[in-house]
Amino acid sequence: MTDLVKHQRMANAIRALAMDAVEKANSGHPGLPMGAADIATVLFSRFLKFDPTEPNWPDRDRFVLSAGHGSMLLYSLLHLLGVEEMTMTELENFRQLGSKTPGHPENFVTTGIETTTGPLGQGLGNAVGMAMAERLLAAEFGDDIVDHRTYVIASDGDLMEGISHESISIAGHLKLSKLIVFYDDNHITIDGPTSLSETGDQVARFEAAGWNASRIDGHNPDEIAAAVEAAHKSDRPTMIACRTTIGFGAPTKAGTAGSHGSPLGAEEIAGARKQLGWDYPPFEIPSDVRDSWRIAGLMASQVRKDWEKHLGSIDAEKRAEFERRIRGDLPAGFDETIADYKKKLSADKPKVATRKASEMALDVINAAVPETIGGSADLSPSNNTRSKGMVAVTPEDFSGRYIHWGIREHGMASAMNGMALHRGVIPYSGTFMVFSDYARPAIRLAALMGNRVVFVMTHDSIGLGEDGPTHQPVEQLAALRAIPNLLVFRPADVVETAECWQLSLERRTGPSLLALTRQNLPTVRAVFEDNNRCSRGAYELAPADGDADVSIFASGSEVEIALEAKAQIEAAGHKARVVSVPCFELFEEQSEDYQADILGTAPVKVAIEAAIRQGWDRFIGNRGVFIGMDRFGASGPYKELYAKFGITAEAAAKAALDRLAALA
Numbered sequence: 001m002t003d004l005v006k007h008q009r010m011a012n013a014i015r016a017l018a019m020d021a022v023e024k025a026n027s028g029h030p031g032l033p034m035g036a037a038d039i040a041t042v043l044f045s046r047f048l049k050f051d052p053t054e055p056n057w058p059d060r061d062r063f064v065l066s067a068g069h070g071s072m073l074l075y076s077l078l079h080l081l082g083v084e085e086m087t088m089t090e091l092e093n094f095r096q097l098g099s100k101t102p103g104h105p106e107n108f109v110t111t112g113i114e115t116t117t118g119p120l121g122q123g124l125g126n127a128v129g130m131a132m133a134e135r136l137l138a139a140e141f142g143d144d145i146v147d148h149r150t151y152v153i154a155s156d157g158d159l160m161e162g163i164s165h166e167s168i169s170i171a172g173h174l175k176l177s178k179l180i181v182f183y184d185d186n187h188i189t190i191d192g193p194t195s196l197s198e199t200g201d202q203v204a205r206f207e208a209a210g211w212n213a214s215r216i217d218g219h220n221p222d223e224i225a226a227a228v229e230a231a232h233k234s235d236r237p238t239m240i241a242c243r244t245t246i247g248f249g250a251p252t253k254a255g256t257a258g259s260h261g262s263p264l265g266a267e268e269i270a271g272a273r274k275q276l277g278w279d280y281p282p283f284e285i286p287s288d289v290r291d292s293w294r295i296a297g298l299m300a301s302q303v304r305k306d307w308e309k310h311l312g313s314i315d316a317e318k319r320a321e322f323e324r325r326i327r328g329d330l331p332a333g334f335d336e337t338i339a340d341y342k343k344k345l346s347a348d349k350p351k352v353a354t355r356k357a358s359e360m361a362l363d364v365i366n367a368a369v370p371e372t373i374g375g376s377a378d379l380s381p382s383n384n385t386r387s388k389g390m391v392a393v394t395p396e397d398f399s400g401r402y403i404h405w406g407i408r409e410h411g412m413a414s415a416m417n418g419m420a421l422h423r424g425v426i427p428y429s430g431t432f433m434v435f436s437d438y439a440r441p442a443i444r445l446a447a448l449m450g451n452r453v454v455f456v457m458t459h460d461s462i463g464l465g466e467d468g469p470t471h472q473p474v475e476q477l478a479a480l481r482a483i484p485n486l487l488v489f490r491p492a493d494v495v496e497t498a499e500c501w502q503l504s505l506e507r508r509t510g511p512s513l514l515a516l517t518r519q520n521l522p523t524v525r526a527v528f529e530d531n532n533r534c535s536r537g538a539y540e541l542a543p544a545d546g547d548a549d550v551s552i553f554a555s556g557s558e559v560e561i562a563l564e565a566k567a568q569i570e571a572a573g574h575k576a577r578v579v580s581v582p583c584f585e586l587f588e589e590q591s592e593d594y595q596a597d598i599l600g601t602a603p604v605k606v607a608i609e610a611a612i613r614q615g616w617d618r619f620i621g622n623r624g625v626f627i628g629m630d631r632f633g634a635s636g637p638y639k640e641l642y643a644k645f646g647i648t649a650e651a652a653a654k655a656a657l658d659r660l661a662a663l664a
Contacts, residue, residue: 001044002221006292010045012039012276013080013289015249018072019272020282021094021101023263028095028103031246031259032070034272035218036153036184041241042224043182044077045296049148051304052081052297055112058326059307061148062114062130062422066123067155067184068104069261075101078112080290081297085111086498088283101488107421108449112542115421116449121161122414124181127152128171129178129418129427131237132403133391136373137424137553139398141322144310149232152181156194159183159202163441166411171237172210173394173406179237180228185218186246192257197627206239218242249276260572261530325371325424328452328508337368338502339530345494346528354516354556355458357497359384365501366390372505373419375403375429376456377412382518383430383458409435413442420451426505432464433515434473436480446511447485453511454504460490460515461610463557468635477515477612485510487585490609491534492541492559495525496582499534503586517557519638524559524580533580538598539585540576541564550576550656551602553619558608558627561642564649565608569656575658577602584615604659610647625655 018033044050049061065074072094072167078086085100093099100110104118114130117123131150134496138146158164171179183202187194191358206213211318212234214225224242231238247259251271264272273279280286281293311319324331341364352360374390376383391400398633405412409431418425434442436457446453462472480488489500489512497516504512533539538553542563548568554562562578569576579598581587599605607613608627616626629646634641642648 002225004221007041007221009289010292012249012278013043013160013285014073014076014294015276016038016273016278016280017079017091017283017392019269021072021075021091021409023266023269024092024282025095026263029069029261030072031188032067032155032184032265033073033076034250034259035186035244035246036070036073037248038219038221039153039182039184039224039244040073040077043151043223043228044073044081045293046225047228048151049300049303050081051300052078052083052112053301054304055083056424057304057307059146059148062127064114064117064123064127064130064150064152065105066117066127066152066158068117068123070155071101071103071105073153074105074113080285080293082294082549083112092283094148115418116445119445120155120157121163121167122442124152124154124158125163125167125411125414125442126418126421127179127181128167128176128411129415130422131171131176132174132415132420133180133419133425135176135398136393141318145314145322145361149178149180152179153184154181155184156186156189160198163410163414166408167414168206168209168211170405170408170415171413173395174393175210175235176237177235180231181237181239183239183241184244186244187240188246188255188257190257190258190260194654203239203241210236211237211239213239213241213245214607215241218244219248223290244260245294251275287560331369332366337364338498342495342498343528345498345523346526349523350494351520351522352494353495353518353520354493355382355384355518357491357494358456358501358514358516359387360458360494361498361501362387365505367506369426371425373401373403373425373622375405375412375427377405377409377429377431378407379431380404382432383456385428385430385456387526403429405429409438410442413439416453417442417446417449417451419448420453421449426452426454428454428456430458432459432471433457433476434459434471436476443480443486443511443513444483446614447483450485450509451511455511455513456516457513458516459518461517461557462629462633462641463610463638464518464637465638465641469632470538472633473611474629474632475612477609477611479614480513481584487512487583488515489513489534489583490515490556491582492556492580493521493523493525495523496534496580499532500582502532503535515556519557521557521560524563534582534592535586536590537583537585538579538581540577540598541580544575545575546575548577548600548602549660550601550604550606551579552576552606552608552656553579553581553616554608555581556609558610558647561647561652562608565606565652565656568649568653572653572657574657574660582620584618603663604656606652606656608647608652610642625659627652627655627661
């Protein structure tokens with residue numbers, strides 16, 4: 001049985017710190033930390049395998065506060081447990097510029113934060129990916145090396161967002177039994193009671209998705225503990241619906257929307273202190289409570305040391321491989337593998353779609369890099385993301401490396417973030433590029449967190465043809481290029497595709513996205529070069545014979561058109577050059593001298609891309625010629641569509657020659 005007095009004092013320390021920090025900042029959400037304090041106290045003091053002196057050790061349990069608006073719950077816990085950088089000063093600087101306590105948890109700012117949450121539902125999706133990564137690594141390295149759980153606190157808002165349906169469905173199908181979700185069932189959202197917008201039964205919903213689910217009193221520590229113990233014995237993921245009171249302890253605002261997203265106010269806080277029996281000034285923790293929390297924080301220290309001792313005793317080769325993957329280093333010889341493959345491509349000169357070129361590259365990459373985990377949103381034959389010999393992951397067997405995500409782009413992308421955050425695996429998965437809109441929130445968060453995730457987006461233009469404008473991306477390239485820290489690659493042939501894959505895997509500071517064609521393209525890089533030309537974002541593919549009259553810039557499938565236009569311009573007596581632009585973002589990282597050299601001094605500049613113009617004025621100026629789309633596409637064979645919309649070598653050459661004539 002729980003020592004109720006001790007438990008209540010430990011939980012009340014969280015409540016006091018949360019309401020004090022929000023009050024001092026005059027901003028924040030005190031209600032969730034106050035309501036969920038009992039859940040967190042039981043979890044962190046009795047079950048969670050987390051060492052505050054080594055918060056990032058590989059076999060720790062993961063804790064995800066999906067309801068990121070309640071960030072003071074997590075910051076209070078980290079301080080009370082003894083994470084060194086989470087000082088009382090940081091709590092007092094809650095939501096202030098430069099603090100370790102931002103408004104929503106940010107894993108790249110604060111030690112002990114597993115993921116960046118706030119957009120509701122994303123943390124739940126991340127947790128699914130973390131639980132998947134744990135099982136994948138355990139299947140390879142053994143449960144003696146990888147054996148931990150993933151815990152989540154999710155709010156009503158997390159479960160209302162559509163991503164939650166996709167995420168719990170994936171987890172239930174794969175029987176992720178080490179995933180445990182505490183649903184903070186407080187019946188309150190910002191607008192008021194959940195009855196304004198929700199009448200569903202969340203327990204029944206989770207059960208229907210293949211979860212073990214139950215209801216408990218979220219303020220009863222013995223019920224909480226019993227539910228966790230039952231979850232540990234389950235062969236399915238577990239959802240524990242914890243009935244709580246938002247703003248627990250506040251005399252007039254507890255159980256109301258008034259405690260959700262605003263400071264309680266001095267009078268209400270004084271009343272809460274009296275009701276909770278917390279007779280201490282703001283930001284003061286009595287020694288007995290601090291000692292109880294610090295002892296809890298040391299619980300996992302010996303577990304960690306025993307694990308490290310065991311890791312040191314296993315086969316040296318196996319240990320080195322595990323440690324390499326956790327560090328995120330690629331296998332030795334990877335560069336040479338890609339160079340040899342490029343040499344073969346330049347000799348063979350295959351004419352294939354870049355989605356097929358990607359599959360060919362993955363045959364080489366997946367054989368050389370065992371930590372890649374592929375997948376597709378039910379489009380495997382179209383995305384070409386499953387390389388030779390790749391075995392699918394199943395609920396019974398996680399030794400495979402390919403995931404059938406189902407038609408769940410939103411959940412897929414979020415889980416991929418969780419896999420990357422877990423470390424030890426490099427996730428990539430595919431869908432049609434037009435459906436990047438479904439994955440965009442998770443893509444944005446991948447960029448914000450700097451996750452090494454590769455998004456494979458095929459059918460990248462009107463070149464997909466007969467499926468028509470509903471499936472033909474027009475504005476997506478520009479929209480994706482607008483996301484900071486996301487590298488958007490649009491390769492022109494098999495060689496560029498291999499180079500873009502190499503860059504994506506070597507990048508450790510953010511995600512990459514490959515935009516790939518359905519239609520076949522010729523090999524434009526027929527001469528082998530050891531260096532990765534795509535690494536500079538844009539490069540001169542076909543120089544002019546002397547000073548160019550026309551510079552043509554193009555990406556992907558339109559590079560072929562640019563080369564044909566160059567030939568036509570030269571046949572008309574003018575000099576032209578072609579610049580391939582596989583990645584805007586990498587070009588912007590180059591020196592000013594390199595950028596100036598690539599942009600050139602030709603009086604006429606033309607850009608060709610089967611998408612909207614936005615972004616191309618960087619290369620051609622606002623008076624440059626753009627050959628592309630200014631509307632949605634149409635249904636029909638792709639060659640007819642290119643002709644209909646004027647994305648042809650003839651149209652590009654004529655536009656350039658007309659502009660030259662006007663300048664003469």
